[in-house]
Amino acid sequence: MTTTSIERNEAGAPLISVRDLSVSYDVARTGKRLTAIEGVDLDVHEGEFITVLGPSGCGKTTFMNVVAGLVKPTTGTVLVGGSPVTGPGPDRAVVFQDYALLPWRTVFDNVKFGLEMQKELKGAGWRERVQDAIELVGLAGFEQSYPRELSGGMQQRVGLARAVVAEPRILLMDEPLGAVDALTREVMRDEIEKLMAATGKTVLFITHSIEEAILLGDRIVVFKSHPGAIKEIIETGLERPRSERSIQHDPRFLELRDHLWDALQGEATAAAVSK
């Protein structure tokens, strides 16, 4: 199994550069200090699709929240486009596991939310942009529906449209398919693969599904827990376009799956014991 270094041999500065990142905080209830992640180093280049794989509680969501600007690093630095992250910004958009849609807004108004907050509704053409994003995720005809009238998979499509409409450089996805049903999940994996291949966006995709990590990722960042840290980084090296079906019997897919299974099983057992 080839494990690559944190940097890929590519020309130009990385779009995201993480150095010696640690996050820890005090737990009020127990009075103890908890280290969520420790010593994380990672470079992500423009257009790369990075999947972050790890057992629950390994700090992968914390890692994503730091890149999103929602959590401040305790030590270390996170650079996006060369400048340190001080908070959320229009260059990054997040797709949340629980969709986080505004229940009082229709699909159309949810998708336009980002543009509205960034005061981009003044110029011409924003309606077309919102409509294009809705059509891109296959929700044409549901513009005036409320989130509660939609299935989980459809709600997450709204979340996707809301993220891509503002044309961020980086998409951060926090287990976006974790809460949708199994069948929809498989369909949407393929759709995300196509969508991201078409737009060429840089993606940080958090997941605890091995298949998902292989199917979508150019590189897989494997996290270990207690404390959360990068265990290894693997280049998938699978041809694109990929689909759930096309890779099922690919020897490289099987090899990666076995390797990740072993890596994660140890982690999951350790996590279960320490709890």
Place this chain on the structure above:
Amino acid sequence: MSAFLAAGPNLGRGGIGAWLAGLSPAGKAGVLAIEVVVMLVVWQLVVGVFGWINPVFLPPPTAIAQGFVELVSGGMLWPNMLISAQAWLIGFAIAAVIAIPVGLLMGSSLPMDRVVGPIAWTIYATPTIAYQPLAKAWFGFGIGPVIFLVAVSALFPILLNVAAGMRTTNASIIRAGKVYGASRTQLYRSVYLPSTVPFLFAGLRQAVVLATIGMVVAELAGSASGMGALIIKAANTYQTDQAFAAIAIVVAWSVGMTQVVTLVERWVAPWTRKGRR
């Protein structure tokens, strides 16, 4: 009225529960109408026809209807109703105007919550009738004490619900707001306020019922006019049919205003309506 027949947890599956849950709004209203008619018929039979209960204590529906006619023809109903409605509406408006902003402040500021919260809960926990003698001392014998008791009764359910709504805004939605660049003001306007709206209406519905209780309590205890005064006058002269007719009007008012609040909610907050897939 169909809100009364909202489906509960249908544990039995199938049977009459499923049938009720599947009814159209018109069907639900029909079921309710049948229930009311059956109740009235049984009541009429027990008191009016079989005479098992002395009608002075519990007049039959026909007698209450007659009492209603007497109230109208005697010119007692409209003036008292108008005075009560006036006191109720003014008191309710005062409560809403104070409770909504203070509730929002309480919900968004922890110090404010710590200071106002205990006071609000204490006054809310006090039986309204305890304030009646004070209200009379402060506001005299007119409509003043009635307005005061209505306002005091309606204020706290609105205030405490609004504060709770503000506080329990979904953390994930707040995060989404921040990620997509909402400023502090935008976050309040676009996230906190809309997510408080269903709580506001829940508070208003509770307030309608409590305000009506407050109104009747104030008028019962020594008011010369109003529906409460009408009830006590009729009861004191053993005209229980008229007393019951007046009570029925107060109940109708309370239920009617609750429905008004629900209608306004559907109009202001259409997303809370139960969606059909």
